[in-house]
Amino acid sequence: MIDSIYGAIALGLLYALMALGVYMTFRILNFPDLTVDGSFATGGGIAAVMITHGYHPALATLAAFAGGILAGMCTGLLHTKGKVNGLLAGILMMIALHSINLRIMGKPNVSIVNVDTLISPIVKPVGLFILVAGIGVLIVKLLLDVFLHTDTGLALRATGDNERMIRSFGANTDRTKILGVSLSNGLVAVSGALIAQQGGFADVTMGVGMIVIGLASVIIGEAIFGARSVFFATLAVVLGSIIYRIVVALALRVELLKASDLKLVTALIVIVALVVPYVRRVLKQRSVARKRSAELLSTAMPGKGGRS
Amino acid sequence: MLNLINATKLFNPGTPDEKIALINANLNIKPGDFITVIGSNGAGKSTLMNLISGVLKPDIGQVVVEGTEIQSMPEHKRSRWIGRVFQDPMAGTAPTMTIEENLTMAYKRGKPRGLAWGATAAKRKLFREQLSRIGIGLEDRMSAKVGLLSGGERQALSLLMATFTRPQILLLDEHTAALDPARAELITRLTQEIVREMNLTTLMVTHNMEQAIRLGNRLIMMDQGRIILDIPEERKSSLTVSQLLGEFERISGHQLSDDRIVLG
């Protein structure tokens, strides 16, 4: 029981980078980028192939980062320069990446057991793993926080917040979008590379459903820890990813659920998280409207004059 | 300093919905001009502003700034010269970002953006000074998110953001129209002060006739995509609202119909 929770925390940390990537597109850029399902496997594939060819795992992970950036750049270009709808641009890249990933890997599954990886030196006591991975993720999170407070980072955030405004202050919003989507997919690919090294294999299907898992992590984190500022929002995303993995680990221990039910459960979490705030808002508005109407009727107040 | 030459803009050309938004418009804005713009709904006032700022490109005609043709230059590049405040108080600021972050972005108008820290202590000090100039207490709320501000406060902030870096041209498109009368008056007063102090070349669309006469040194009148009258300072100073409306009717052949019109 305790072991499975420690294992879940460890996994959650590795997936946290993917969740940070999803946070960048969905929350910061307000761009629902579905490239993630493809670029996660791209990262895993590049890392696995390079490691089996004897390259240093750090270099392999760096190459995965570059591969993810390239994939994101294609989606960004499609959307901004090609004027393709954002969702469609992501789906097109996701499908295209499936073939590209098979080309990279040469076969649907590449095994990397019994070789040195970034994970292998720290894998033994799970406490050490959590410590090292935790520090690593924290560093990435802090770098991202700093970036989002630079002039370029501010322009990127404003692009998702009020595109018209930041364009009137001279930012090229095509460029900020491409930059954001690229960086996001770079993070996703690194996460894929680490998961491949942790699991001992890369598989072309390893990214399926990643976008929903990332979104679930973002939503869970924000719901529990809030998102007052960038610093707390990214922290919430990391913690959300860990909590998601703990929930999954616990759910699997309940005999009712099979591993194959996970995607359904994840989708349900996201659906609930999206629908509940909306329903709550509607209900609240309705009750406020009722109360105000009742007040107005009881005081029989004359209507307030409109503007001239 | 800014010339609009034979500028024409159609919407939905060649379809049953074809609309002539601006036709053969010529305008010569001199440095230091403060021009108020009035006209009926759909006269093409916003289109005129959008051609200057680059939101729209003219179908025919040129936009010339200090001798350079800029009609095909993208909007974000033109913002080097142009400061803008929109009608919608939500449009000019980023709501989930703080006041100081918004000012930091405005501070970088038209300059390259790199990886330097945005809201540095030096800049924050400058912003505090600037904010205290507009006198509504925003200098004490610099780390508050802009989404929490009222419409009037946001519009005051937008005005400051558009002007404190001294744009060559300031474009104001009915920037007080969405505010209640008291707030509108505050923003109008601020506009007047800022434009005068910084000697900004300004184009201001307004639906308030009294204001159109009182502010600025030139008044232009638009109707059905045309600039029908350009009143210079000498005549403007002695003009009354009823004379202005009469003039409009005489030239255009119909009454000025503006659903937001305020006579003053």
Ligand SMILES: Nc1ncnc2c1ncn2[C@@H]1O[C@H](COP(=O)(O)OP(=O)(O)OP(=O)(O)O)[C@@H](O)[C@H]1O
């Ligand atoms: N994007 C658009 N597509 C189609 N028609 C448009 C578009 N924008 C403006 N128009 C039309 O062009 C004409 C000029 O519009 P414009 O917005 O410049 O008028 P305006 O003088 O600013 O009016 P208002 O006082 O209502 O703000 C109007 O008839 C308008 O309906």
Ligand SMILES: [Mg+2]
């Ligand atoms: Mg208009």
